[in-house]
Amino acid sequence: MSQVRKIAVYGSCFSRNFLNSAPYFNPTYKSYFKCVCTRFHAPFVPIQQDKIETDTSFSKKKKQFVKESSEKIFFKTMRKTTPDYLLIDLYADALKSVSFVSGKIMETSPSSKMSVIQQNLRSDYQQEWRAKLCEYKSRLIDGMEEEQIILNRCQLTKTYYDLNREIMSYSATETIERCNQFWDELNSIFMQVFPLSKVLDMRESGYIGDISYPFGHAVSHYESAYYQHMMMRLKQLTK
Numbered sequence: 001m002s003q004v005r006k007i008a009v010y011g012s013c014f015s016r017n018f019l020n021s022a023p024y025f026n027p028t029y030k031s032y033f034k035c036v037c038t039r040f041h042a043p044f045v046p047i048q049q050d051k052i053e054t055d056t057s058f059s060k061k062k063k064q065f066v067k068e069s070s071e072k073i074f075f076k077t078m079r080k081t082t083p084d085y086l087l088i089d090l091y092a093d094a095l096k097s098v099s100f101v102s103g104k105i106m107e108t109s110p111s112s113k114m115s116v117i118q119q120n121l122r123s124d125y126q127q128e129w130r131a132k133l134c135e136y137k138s139r140l141i142d143g144m145e146e147e148q149i150i151l152n153r154c155q156l157t158k159t160y161y162d163l164n165r166e167i168m169s170y171s172a173t174e175t176i177e178r179c180n181q182f183w184d185e186l187n188s189i190f191m192q193v194f195p196l197s198k199v200l201d202m203r204e205s206g207y208i209g210d211i212s213y214p215f216g217h218a219v220s221h222y223e224s225a226y227y228q229h230m231m232m233r234l235k236q237l238t239k
Contacts, residue, residue, distance in 0.1 A: 004031070004033065004034050005032065005084045005238050006033075006034050006081065006083040006084045006085075007019065007034065007035050007036065007084070007085050007087055008035075008037045008038070008078050008083035008086045008087070009035060009037070009038045009086075010038075010074065010086060010087070010088045011040075011087065011088055011089035011090070011092070011152060012040065012041055012089055012091035012092060012220065013215070013220060013221065014091055014154045014220065015087045015088070015089045016038055016040060017215065017227070018227035018231060022214060024213070024224045025224070025228075026227060026228060026231045029231060032235055036081035036083050037074070037077045037078055039073075041092045042074070042092055043092045043093040075139060078144075079143055082143070083144075083148075084148065084238070085148050085149070085150055085238055086140075086150065087150045087152055087200075088151055088152060089151070089152040089153075089154060090151075090183060090186045090187060090190065091154070093129065094179060094183035095179055095183070126185070126186070126189065129186065129189065130189050130193065133189065133190065133193045134193055137193055146195075146196040146197055147196050147197070149194055149197040149198065150197065150199070150200055150237060150238075151190055151191065151194070151197055151198070151199050153184075153187050153199055153200065153203060154202045154203060155180045155184070156180055156183075156220055157170075157207075157208050157219055157220075157222060158173050158176050158219075159208045160210055160211060160217070161208065161209070161210045161211060161223060162211050163211055167208065170219060172219075176219055200230065200233050200237060202230055207222050207225055207226035207229070208222065208223060209222055210222065210224065
């Protein structure tokens with residue numbers, strides 16, 4: 001039996017849901033990988049910020065979400081679980097709603113949505129994001145080598161299978177393309193800051209979405225074979 005690799009996930013359903021033993025995903029994944037900690041739908045920028053007071057208008061759920069980001073809970077958990085690899089995707093950085101809280105860019109939504117706020121703040125956001133990403137790199141030096149980081153380079157799909165297995169197109173094609181472009185700009189910045197990291201690139205894999213996805217139909221949810229192919233590629237990267 002091959003060695004089971006410990007994986008920490010910092011990202012979205014793109015990086016977490018394939019580590020699922022349901023038939024749609026990867027029933028035998030536990031023979032190869034163990035997910036030891038997860039930070040879900042959280043951008044990189046806020047994890048770098050100092051502890052701050054949240055806006056009094058925020059809901060209790062939103063305050064807790066900001067609190068977990070600003071207090072760097074993920075770093076503490078990762079140090080305790082000592083993963084062999086850190087799997088990252090930048091879905092939340094490209095698509096989450098962000099706000100300026102106490103003069104700093106913070107995630108303020110515990111649920112993802114296709115946001116255009118980054119388009120309005122594009123230059124400032126990317127400049128701040130790059131700077132915070134450099135800080136993140138220095139924090140990882142203590143317990144993880146750069147080669148143990150895997151960037152999951154993925155994108156939203158513009159087509160999907162309906163219940164009759166017919167290929168359908170989403171109506172918001174231009175929005176999807178704009179989001180994918182911004183997302184890939186952040187991927188490029190990440191690879192400049194982490195040049196020794198591994199890259200799991202699923203963008204040209206040829207798979208599309210599927211209305212039968214177990215956790216709901218969305219532009220970020222792919223057909224079953226996508227996740228099995230992703231598992232194969234991850235096994236190759238972690239040999």
